[in-house]
Amino acid sequence: MFEKRKVRRRLQRNSRQIKEHSQRITRKRLSNAQRNRHFDAVKSFSRRAFFISAFQGLLLTVLGARLAWLQVIQGEKYHTLSEKNRIDIKMLAPSRGNIVDRTGKKLAVNDDNYRVVIVPEQADNLEETLWALSKFVSLDEREIRKILRRASRQAKYLPLEIKDQLKWEEVAAIEVNLPDLPGVSVEVGDIRQYMYGEALAHVTGYVGVVNKAELEAGDKVLRLPGFRIGKDGLEKHYDLDMRGQSGRAQVEVNVVGREVRELSRVPPLIGKELTLSLDADLQMRTYERLSQEVSASAVVMDVHSGAIYSMGSFPSFDPNLFTRGLPQDVWEEWRTNPGHPLTNKVISGQYPPGSTFKMITALAGLQTGDINHTTQFSCSGRYDLGRDRFHCWKHSGHGTMNLVSSLAESCDTYYYKCSTEIGIDKIAEVARQFGLGQKTGIELPGERPGLVPDRDWKYGRFGNTWQPGETIVASIGQGYLLATPLQLAVMTSRMVNGGYAVEPWLTGVVGQEMRHLPRWQKMNFEDWHLNLVKKGMSEVMNGAHGTARAAQIPDPAMAFAGKTGTSQVKRITAAQRAENVAQADLPWKYRHHALFVGYAPYKNPRYACAVVVEHGASGSAAAAPLARDLLLMAQQIDPAAKPLVSVNDGLAHMRPARRRI
Template sequence: MSTSLGNSRRDADLSKLFSRRLVLLGGAQTLMLSSLVGRMYYLQVVEAQRYHTLAEENRINLRLLPPPRGRIVDRFGVPLAINHQNFRVLIVSEQVKELDATLDRLGKIITLTEGDRHRVMRELKRKRRFVPVPVRENLTWEEMAAVQVNAPDLPGVQIDEGLARIYPLGENTSHILGYVSSVSEDDLANSSDPLLQLPGFRIGKAGVERQFDRVLRGKGGNTQVEVNAVGRVIRELSREEGESGAELALSIDTRLQQVAADAIGEESGTVVVMDVMTGEVLAMASQPAYDANAFTRGLTSEEWKNLVGNPKGPLANKPIAGQYAPGSTFKMVVALAALEAGVIRPEQTVSCPGHYELGNAKFHCWKKGGHGAVDMVNALKHSCDVYFYEVARRLGIDRIADMARRFGLGSVTGVDLPGEKGGLIPDRTWKRAVMNDVWHAGESLVAGIGQGYITATPLQLAVMTARIANGGLGVKPTLVRQSHRDPRLNLPDPKPPKDLGVVRQHLNIVQQGMWDVVNSPGGTAQRLKLPEDLGQMAAKTGTAQVRRISKAERDTGVIKNEDLPWERRDHALFVCFAPYDNPRYAVSCVIEHGGGGSVVAGPIARKVIVETLKLDPARRAPETASAVRPNKEG
């Protein structure tokens, strides 16, 4: 009996314990279920909008679209840089069973180099299998059509259409326009523009393409595309086109640009044509040149090797980056400085026996027998070195330097191009700072004929000539057409040029000397006189030595330029303006190692000024000049 009672009590205790555990388990389950329900409510109701947005972002991608690059045209609207239809052939790896066989078949239709094949294989390994990889760009219409016709035999191969930058005039405008090329790592590091992240996007690397790259790029558009879980595009949902780049109108006349390039021919040199009233650059040829289209499509290693290995420097922008001793073209500046300082009167003569002695040193005139007694006008006409040795000695370098800088030498002009050099106009302060030495009297003599430390760019020489021609107005060169200034270019409004403060009578004397160079018997460029119907031009010849002539060589006879290696020959220079009675155009010409200025550079400049006067592009311009030249009597 007692045993049964004990068992019953034990069973009752176990039942109570089981009931308590059941209650606890049920409570825990209820609590967990409540938490799950609460969390589901929070996610599906409270956070519903947020997770809907995240899901849409995973399903819909917003992609940037490159805008059309802005056109570049000349002063009359002739296209210089445009966008051309670009057919590309692409290949998608996941759609190709036998990649090598497909490339072999494609190679029988269009030209594929081993380099193309290696590049494609490398890109296919780097990218996802569904991402198209470019095989070749810039297909001709015939090549594109051939690929399309053979599409059934080329699984995974497709044609894509885009825009490529084209330069219709090729080499003739390459140094002005520059070129576009692929974005580099440095470009990415120095810019926050998302357009640079686009595959195949190209930016300006030289010339005005680089100078105005941001406004020529335009603003990107966008497209919304639906993608699957691995990022493959399913369909396009919407598209918003971007804003094309600004159109850039240059002051260049393509006809004159062609004339200038043809006139230089096989020589290594440059010609600059400038409007003396507005500063607009009408032509700026640099020879030899390069084809900017080759940079757009991508240079081969052989093409690059030929460019960098050419001793005549086809990649150098000679008008703004070539720094040359100005030689006798500098004598007008020295004459103006002398007249302003009063160290010599224009009618006062200096005797030239063919050399000038200073201490134990002897400085030679280009004419061995000398010019006899010459005044300022005749010294310019005959380009007498001895006259300017004497004038420079009286002046000193600082007063020469001051006048040179007023006429645009010794600092960058600020033309609308990157990479411009400033040349060098030395003075006593410069020599102390750079060489820790005093200025010597003999150095002033050499500076008086545009040699020694003095260097200038061809564009600076054109500016100098324009300021002499226009009556002493400080015009500055520009390549952007003043009547077509797109607000997006953010350029300052043109201002009338400042007066340089040079006495008008002094300018008349220098202009008369330049007139005599061409139009008076005995002038160094008399044979370059213009046809009567085109009026008259004023000019100055120049020859700049690039080597030192020893006393022994002078005693035995100076070696002629044609008997020297090309790189040791003198530079030939020539500056001029026309028409003389109402100046409008200035021309500077520098031919590297060309020899004499009157023999080589002069005829080239004459061809250009003749065509300039015939075409008269400045007076055909729609706007009026921004400055009025003082009359001859001033």
């Protein structure tokens, strides 16, 4: 029994082993099959990969054969074809739009620029031809070397500019001798000309050679030889408008790129013309008047429309030199001149407004109710706040002052006293409403925003709190306050036009597009407040004690009003105050700036002007007479009576573009 069980168990074990063994064998066989299949797949892949590679090889061979067919078997035919005349597409440079004044007088135009070019391939001997050419145009050895070096760096069939701005005699001489000058030709292009030169330089700006960065960013037309783009002033601001659109011509050329005939042409479109609000006569006379000072700037604008009638900054520069070649020493002089000829001080010069700011303090006080037309303060020549002592410009004091007389006599103490009641934040708010502390948005590059300080600004800038003494300094336009002459003119306009937030502008028409004048927003100032300030400004000129009565216009129809300002460049020391040092004895650069804002006619305001004479020492002595002359000229010329005309009659775009000769 036991034996039997034992045998059965063994048999069972054996059969299990056999089964397992057979299973193992099958598994092995299966994996063999798998491996074979895997091998098949790899072989199939390799076969197909080789097939694709062979196909690639075949296609490459076809390409190579085709290349050989074109270049060797048919090479002769195509070589002959390439020698024949063919069609080239050439870009035609557009003419730049003109700039004209409000009456249509031309301020910036394009002049013919004759230049002599040479195609090196057509010259039998480049150097010899250049030497031959030097008999007719001034060319020295250094210039010839330079041209030869340029020629070696570009393809021989491309024309090479030798010299531009040729005189008529030179053009004639070259044309007559062309048979002896193989490869030489004379071409005509545009050159910008500024008719009013220095007087308008800061407004028109100038054009110059396209630099590398601009070339990368701009379109293809910039690559044309001799193309110029606006670099400053209106030329820069309206560059894209004034540039125009390039045209194209299909020309038949021979193998060396020389034109045989023109097949078709899409003419270039001349750029848009700018019609300015300026009056050229007034501008010219403004500049002449400014040039009597060392360094000064002035602007005359319309108090109602915001049109700028003249804008001058002296010293200035000749924009024509930028297009016709600028000598190094002139450039050096411009760069180092303390009057900054390259800067338009009307928009980029920032000055403490001095007493011209007192109207703002007065209006702020009227609005808060801290002062009214009857409020009186007495001036003893100084004002003490804690340990600090603030002086009035008149050491002996003005006595009892009200609002109108404080403006007329420019009493500082009056404003010291009321500003402590008003507070800096209110003064700053009113100043900003009158356009100070922000860019006016005039269409010129380089405008600066000035500065109107308040508590937040000081904390943000210096990290400490506003001091009461700083309000006192600000109330008479000193301390941190900064304004540009244009901002001061805008401020004055807004005060005298009935309290409308007028904005200044220079361009009346761009191309066909007339400027749309908005209805300026009425500001929240009561008429009697503004009238009170205007009365004060009139007393400055016309009152018995006015600080600038010496500069008044006697003719009552043209009489004007205004406010003087003398702003410190350098702190007056106690010792100087004690010795009463005269401004004339100080070095020029330490003298006070002389400012004046004014408007005319007094009875019916039309023209506002702002004048800054840098280091002019005294607003009443230096700036007021200048402003008087400007406002007198403005009223005589009366540009406001001349409507802004557009000479752009709609046909300008049809004007034929210049062709090569």
